[in-house]
Amino acid sequence: MEGINVCDLYKSYKAEKVKEGSFFKNFFKREYEIVKAIDGINFNVKKGEMVGLIGPNGAGKTTLLKMLSGVLYPDKGEIRIDGFIPFRRDRKFLENITFFTGQRSFLSIIVWDLAAIEGYELLRDIYRIDRKTFKERIDYFTDILNASDLINKPLRKLSLGERTKVELIGSLLHFPEYVLLDEPTIGLDIVSQKNLWDFFKHYNQERKATLIITSHYIRDIEELGKRVILLNKGKIIYDGERDEIREKIQYKKTIKIELSEETKDIPFEEYDYEDGKIILNVENNEINETLKKIASMKNVIDIEITEPSFEFIIRELYKV
Amino acid sequence: MRKYIKTMLIEIKLVFNYRFSVMWNSTMLVVPLLGYTFLFKKLFSQDFSFGDYELNTIFTYYFWALFLYTIVPAYAWSDMADNIESGSICYFLSKPYSFLLHYYFQILGASILWIILNFLPLIPFILFFHKLFIFPNLKDLLIGILFFIISYNLALIFGFILQLTTFYIGKPYGYFSIYGWIIGLLGGEIIPVDILPKFFNHLPFRFLYFIPSKGFMGKLENIHILILEGFLYIIIFGFILYLLWKNGLKKYTTFGG
Numbered sequence: 150m151e152g153i154n155v156c157d158l159y160k161s162y163k164a165e166k167v168k169e170g171s172f173f174k175n176f177f178k179r180e181y182e183i184v185k186a187i188d189g190i191n192f193n194v195k196k197g198e199m200v201g202l203i204g205p206n207g208a209g210k211t212t213l214l215k216m217l218s219g220v221l222y223p224d225k226g227e228i229r230i231d232g233f234i235p236f237r238r239d240r241k242f243l244e245n246i247t248f249f250t251g252q253r254s255f256l257s258i259i260v261w262d263l264a265a266i267e268g269y270e271l272l273r274d275i276y277r278i279d280r281k282t283f284k285e286r287i288d289y290f291t292d293i294l295n296a297s298d299l300i301n302k303p304l305r306k307l308s309l310g311e312r313t314k315v316e317l318i319g320s321l322l323h324f325p326e327y328v329l330l331d332e333p334t335i336g337l338d339i340v341s342q343k344n345l346w347d348f349f350k351h352y353n354q355e356r357k358a359t360l361i362i363t364s365h366y367i368r369d370i371e372e373l374g375k376r377v378i379l380l381n382k383g384k385i386i387y388d389g390e391r392d393e394i395r396e397k398i399q400y401k402k403t404i405k406i407e408l409s410e411e412t413k414d415i416p417f418e419e420y421d422y423e424d425g426k427i428i429l430n431v432e433n434n435e436i437n438e439t440l441k442k443i444a445s446m447k448n449v450i451d452i453e454i455t456e457p458s459f460e461f462i463i464r465e466l467y468k469v
Numbered sequence: 470m471r472k473y474i475k476t477m478l479i480e481i482k483l484v485f486n487y488r489f490s491v492m493w494n495s496t497m498l499v500v501p502l503l504g505y506t507f508l509f510k511k512l513f514s515q516d517f518s519f520g521d522y523e524l525n526t527i528f529t530y531y532f533w534a535l536f537l538y539t540i541v542p543a544y545a546w547s548d549m550a551d552n553i554e555s556g557s558i559c560y561f562l563s564k565p566y567s568f569l570l571h572y573y574f575q576i577l578g579a580s581i582l583w584i585i586l587n588f589l590p591l592i593p594f595i596l597f598f599h600k601l602f603i604f605p606n607l608k609d610l611l612i613g614i615l616f617f618i619i620s621y622n623l624a625l626i627f628g629f630i631l632q633l634t635t636f637y638i639g640k641p642y643g644y645f646s647i648y649g650w651i652i653g654l655l656g657g658e659i660i661p662v663d664i665l666p667k668f669f670n671h672l673p674f675r676f677l678y679f680i681p682s683k684g685f686m687g688k689l690e691n692i693h694i695l696i697l698e699g700f701l702y703i704i705i706f707g708f709i710l711y712l713l714w715k716n717g718l719k720k721y722t723t724f725g726g
Contacts, residue, residue, distance in 0.1 A: 162722035186722075215723075218563040222719050240565045248563040255560035258552065260479060262486045267479055274472035275566045 150232045153194040153217065153327070153359065158226035160187040160212055160383075186212040188383035189226075196231075196326070199353045199360040201373020201391065204380035205459040210363040211250075213380070214329045217361070218248035230327060244276060246327040247320040251335035254316040257304055265300045265315040269322060276323035283322070290318040293348060310341040317345070321352070328352070330362040334369070346372035367456050370394060381463050397465045402436060403458050404429040406443055407451040416442045421460070430461045473570055477578030484582050495586035498539055499594055505531045506598060520664045526686065528601040530661055533682035536591065537617065538658045540583050541677055542576045543624040543648075549632040550640050556723035569714065573625060580621070605685050612692060613685030619699035620681045623673065626706045627652075633710065636717030652677055673702045 166180040186209045194200055202210050215221040216228060219235035219242065228235050233242035256268040266287075273283045291297040296314045304312060313333070321328070330349070334342040346369075353360050353374075362373055370377060370391055377394055379387040387394065406427040417439075421428040431439050436454070443449055484491060506528060513524040522530065549572055552558045561568040595602050605613060631648060634641045653659045655672055657679025662670055669675075676699050683689045 160722075215559060218559070220559045220562045221721060221723075238562065243563065243565040246563065248559060253555075253557060255564070258548075258557055258560065259476075260483070262483055263479065267482065271472060271475045271479060274475050275564055 150229060152196045152198075152231070153192075153361075154227075154229045155190060155192050155217075156227045158187050158190050158213075158216070158228065159185070159224045160209075160216060160221065161185045161224055185383045187216070187223075190380075190383070190385050192378060192385060192388055194359060194361065196359055197353070197357045198376060199350070199374030200362070201370060201377045202361055202363045202380060203367065203370060203373065203377060203459075204363075204365065204386075206365055207382075208365075208380040209383040210365070210380055211331050212383075214248065214331050214361065214363060217327075218246055218329050219243070220248070244323060245325055246329065247323070247325040248329045248331070249317060249320040249333060250331040251313060251333045251337070254320065256316050256319045257312065261304050264303055265319065268304075268319055269300070272319055272322050278323060286322055286324070287318070290321065293351065294318065294344075310337050313337060313341070313345070317348075324356060324358075326356075326358050328358050328360045330360065332363055332365065334364075365459075367459060367462065379459075379463070381459070386463055394462065397462065401457045401461070402431055402433060403455050403461060404431060404436075404439060404443070405453040405455065406446075406449055407453075408446075409448040409450045412446075412448060414446075416445065428458065430457060472566060473574040476571055476574045477581070480575045480578035481582050484579055491586060494583070496590050498535055498587055499590055501535060502532060502591075502594060505535075506601070520661065522661070525601045525603055526688070527661075528598065529603040529686050530682055532591070532595070532602065533613075533685045534658050534661075534678045536587065537620065537678045537681055539587050540580055541617075541620050541624045542580060543628055543652050543656070543677060549629070550635040550642070553632070553635040553717075553721075554640055554723070558721075559723075562718075569629060569710075572629070576625065603686055605687060609685060609687035612687075612689065613681055615696065616676070616681035616684040616689075616699065619696070619703065620677050622703055623676050623699070623706065624652075626703065626710050630706065630710050630713060633713045633717055636713070636721055657682065673706070676702060 161183050163181045164184045166182050188209075190213070202213065204210050212221065216223055217230065217235060219238045222236045230242065230246070233239055235242065235246075255272075256265055259271060260268040269283075269287065272278075273280075278286070287300070291300060294314045294317070296311070296318060299307060299311050299315050300318070304315065307315065317333070328349075333349070334345050337345070349360060349362065349372075352358055360374065364370075364373060373391065375391055376389070377387065377391045378385055379394070406429070407425065408427065415427065417427075417429060419429075429439060440452075443452060509519075509524055509527050512519075519527055552561075552568075558568055561571060627648075631641050631645070652674055655662065655665075655669055655674035656677035657675055658677075661682075662675045662679040680689065680695060680699070684692075689695060
């Protein structure tokens with residue numbers, strides 16, 4: 150059975166309740182709640198597919214990737230990747246996947262004060278890659294990612310973008326068929342992000358690898374592959390063509406209005422209120438008129454126009 | 470196995486990356502040893518008694534106990550707990566590479582280096598105080614090394630157990646200091662364990678510094694039973710470690726998943 154098959158998957162965990170109150174009271178008595186990180190999801194991914202897994206913070210994206218990579222045990226349900234059950238961590242399975250995050254990764258832990266090439270040598274032994282192939286792969290990746298100069302410098306001396314590149318090379322040295330990328334472009338500038346998105350597409354097409362990439366930025370939807378899975382509160386809200394979501398959001402913007410003080414005199418019929426800000430979701434052709442109305446409000450101290458929020462998209466999808 | 474040898478070599482390179490730290494750390498034993506030497510010289514010159522110890526035996530005891538204290542990794546590595554809590558353990562678990570063996574060999578690499586680097590400055594010290602030092606014969610040296618191996622592995626298992634409790638109760642730093650007191654006192658670093666009440670002479674912690682030190686001094690009795698006891702502790706605590714690891718992974722959750 151090739152590809153990724155996820156069936157009726159659940160994962161919950163105990164989390165400390167954040168309470169306001171006295172320090173001493175919280176010190177002696179702590180309350181916990183059960184958070185459903187993954188709440189009964191089903192999906193399949195074909196071999197060679199590139200899938201974007203999007204959702205707001207806390208949607209369960211990272212939990213899902215960690216379960217796919219065999220790091221976390223599911224509470225209930227089943228995952229099979231090429232027939233392997235991930236949490237059993239068979240050597241053959243582990244040799245064929247990689248789990249990469251845009252934050253601190255394997256090399257940063259192992260060789261922070263040394264050059265990445267030292268860490269690559271360790272990875273060569275971990276994945277039993279012969280010397281000739283190893284050299285060819287290093288050349289291949291450094292060439293595509295323009296990283297030849299970077300792999301011989303101590304990791305701690307590299308910028309975040311440079312470090313992401315050398316970490317990425319390390320996680321792909323064994324040419325895995327399943328690549329699980331958790332917010333791989335987080336913290337990078339626009340140019341570096343674009344380069345990485347192009348690289349992921351190139352790797353997917355050339356190696357026929359299966360890529361699952363998470364992001365909590367709706368703007369990344371353009372880069373995440375044709376298929377998008379939208380996760381919210383541990384449930385799949387949408388699983389389908391990227392274009393369908395794109396259609397729903399392409400003519401819309403979210404306007405956030407910050408007020409100096411609360412007021413009941415708000416000239417809009419439909420709006421949300423979040424963190425002391427008024428949230429409006431408007432069509433592009435309504436922006437001018439909306440801005441005029443905002444200008445007529447007395448206590449506005451800041452406005453921000455952004456892409457539509459996840460909450461808005463989720464609501465739009467539920468309408469369907 | 471090659472991957473773990475590589476881990477050892479990486480750790481040696483990392484240690485040498487900080488040359489001044491290496492130089493400073495390698496001399497840190499000489500100062501407390503000098504302190505103990507002058508203290509006991511003064512005390513023994515004034516009709517002082519300290520259990521069954523004479524000036525030369527207590528001098529030699531502290532030499533070995535303090536040397537072992539600097540090279541036996543009783544706490545394992547603190548970033549082990551960090552990597553569990555922060556979720557960085559994922560990068561190990563998603564590879565055909567053992568998290569525990571990684572730390573075992575990483576620490577072993579550092580230890581090999583520290584054995585050499587810490588012992589070198591002690592050579593002029595021993596030569597200077599050669600009248601006080603009981604030089605081991607070949608048999609005592611081998612017995613000492615055997616008990617050092619037991620001590621080393623037991624210490625790592627204790628340290629790993631402590632670190633793996635992160636799976637269950639969060640970072641264990643709060644009780645690191647308690648553990649430090651226990652092994653310092655009951656392990657034989659602060660005072661020889663045979664000075665303490667009899668009960669404390671039967672605890673596993675004495676295998677950390679006390680028994681290997683006595684081994685190097687040729688002052689051990691019932692060596693076969695001690696060897697058996699040492700290995701039995703390794704098996705028992707090794708099994709506890711195994712259970713903590715297996716169950717810890719099953720119940721593991723981490724920030725951001």
